[in-house]
Amino acid sequence: MMTPLVQVKSVSQKFGAMCALDDVSLDIAPRSYTVLLGPSGSGKTTLLSILGGFLVPTTGQVLIEGQDCTGMPPAKRPTTTVFQDYALFPHMTVGANVGFGLRMRGVASSERDKRAQEVLKLVGLPEAFGKKPHQLSGGQRQRVALARALVVEPSVLLLDEPLGALDLKLRRQMQEELKAIQKRVGTAFVHVTHDQEEAMALADHCVVMSNGRIEDEGPAERVYSKPASRFSATFMGESTIFSGRVIGSGEIETVFGRWQLATDVKPGSEIVLALRPEHVVIDQKQLLPLGEGRVSDVVFQGSFKRVTASLVKDESLMLLARLPADAVVQTGDMVHFACDPKHVLVLTR
Known part of the structure; x- marks a missing residue:
């Protein structure tokens, strides 16, 4: 049996009297595309924030590559996050944006530029290196944010509703590109969405959440065709x-x-x-x-x-x-x- 890349063990998260996550346990396999799917308030974004180190859970443990990362800050854990608003630096070129994480790690300028060019080619934007973010379309900015996350070679890439701001046609195009890129680089992706069609298009491992708990999980086809609960049957289609x-x-x-x-x-x-x-x-x-x-x-x-x-x-x-x-x-x-x-x-x- 394959050893999980990520292990979430009995994690709960409380904000005052509100319980955002209630005793959640989850294993994520290497090289997998996991989608956390659920309505607003289901706990999916809270779980992603805990995986990324932006929240320390009230109780429970998070292991990545066998290492306890529960209280480890974002910069020190083997994860990177792509946010819905992309969070690109407007005054920097695309190349500088992509290479920013490498710069923070002390990588030399020539090596940063080389690796930034390589990953921009991977996401289909080799000509964008010297441009500014405002010169790019929404879909192109999304790919730059993806390149910036991938260039540091994380073990786990976290995506917080990365396609939410795109129109339908571009969103479907980016779904195909995200899946293809994930297969090429082999990094485990964990993707948050409330869009059922998006989850089915992308997920190797679909995790349906409701009220801070996992309702159902497994291959997207199984979750759709043989849902484990009434909630799963009504939310997943x-x-x-x-x-x-x-x-x-x-x-x-x-x-x-x-x-x-x-x-x-x-x-x-x-x-x-x-x-x-x-x-x-x-x-x-x-x-x-x-x-x-x-x-x-x-x-x-x-x-x-x-x-x-x-x-x-x-x-x-x-x-x-x-x-x-x-x-x-x-x-x-x-x-x-x-x-x-x-x-x-x-x-x-």
């Missing part, structure tokens, strides 16, 4: 959530009737079930029927139509469906919905 009761071996009573679903939950237990919208179909009676529903909203989103419907069996339950872009469905239509039972998610918490 959309879901229709409804209740059920296990009445026998593999038999579950739901608002849609009795379903045969594989589960190891003991009979008599109340459970929560979830359906991803892409697994809801229309007019396919050979699948698991969800009944008839009145379409309340249709939103065309390019490659698909996002459909919301109120079900006849329970009008309070709003069903979400992601139908093909050419599906003939309009607001007010009565439609028969169905799903494949293998895609129904059984949640125990």
